[in-house]
């Protein structure tokens with residue numbers, strides 16, 4: 133292989149078998165991650181699964197007990213040596229923005245330039261460029277308290293970009309914004325990161341944010357990578373019932389496998405027969421399985437439904453909430469909650485027939 137070919141195939145970020153233990157707790161357990169230049173990975177997982185620890189390891193704010201971290205082919209850390217944060221081509225945007233209150237926006241941004249040893253003569257020009265890139269033109273003389281939450285967030289990103297990092301780390305950068313601004317910034321940030329083209333890792337516990345921001349998703353649980361890949365692939369085959377739940381397949385039913393036809397299966401529970409696709413694993417007729425279904429895909433069957441009666445889930449309505457766009461309908465079936473969305477509320481206590489489209493059902497062996 134020629135040197136040029138080697139460079140082409142070399143990943144921008146390579147984390148291998150990263151481990152971090154604190155006392156008896158394993159915080160990161162053999163976490164591996166490979167990124168190509170310009171790629172954005174969204175790390176998704178519940179509170180305490182190790183997302184921030186992973187970012188801190190990559191930034192050099194914490195050191196591994198095992199494994200390696202390479203960026204641009206250079207070794208950043210292993211269990212014996214770790215480059216200090218300032219020697220790594222990395223910068224981080226924190227949850228609380230961490231802007232210095234006594235500095236103007238321009239000085240905050242220039243702090244990164246000093247750090248990067250950019251000649252002072254270029255600071256003004258580079259600051260103007262960054263302010264324009266982040267749509268902060270004319271705000272260079274303001275102090276953080278004179279900015280909106282969204283503007284503060286963009287200043288935090290500008291400061292991080294001022295060091296020209298090869299890798300940008302974002303640790304839940306939207307979580308301090310109110311719901312409306314958060315939604316707006318989510319879309320803006322996604323567009324911005326793609327425009328800049330910087331390789332980035334975006335940590336969040338919000339599924340919609342992960343889907344909007346990430347080219348790929350990495351799902352973490354208890355310090356381990358539970359599943360990683362393009363979002364479409366993850367939705368097609370969530371690796372476990374736990375991943376399926378995290379991805380919004382929140383309705384859970386159990387039954388017995390009746391029929392298996394490659395990917396497609398039929399599951400029986402009493403008189404009910406439901407169709408679905410394998411999530412992960414497989415099984416033979418007669419085995420017990422779990423079905424996971426997405427609430428938004430379930431529909432109240434109307435009079436002209438062509439679904440055979442034995443494939444309609446008959447559940448009792450327990451309560452309905454108006455959601456602005458449509459209704460959230462909570463039902464009960466065999467003492468299990470079933471959630472769906474509808475255009476109108478249903479009488480509490482009534483029985484409703486629900487269509488469960490096979491494409492939105494994933495089936496797992498009971499042990500998955």
Ligand SMILES: Nc1ncnc2c1ncn2[C@@H]1O[C@H](COP(=O)(O)OP(=O)(O)OP(=O)(O)O)[C@@H](O)[C@H]1O
Pocket residue numbers: 154157159177178179180181182183184185186337
């Ligand atoms: N310095 C520390 N000493 C002891 N335990 C720690 C330390 N830092 C983190 N932990 C533990 O490591 C686990 C992972 O923490 P981490 O902050 O990485 O999780 P997270 O996924 O980022 O959570 P969140 O979404 O709430 O920020 C948690 O159980 C936490 O309590």
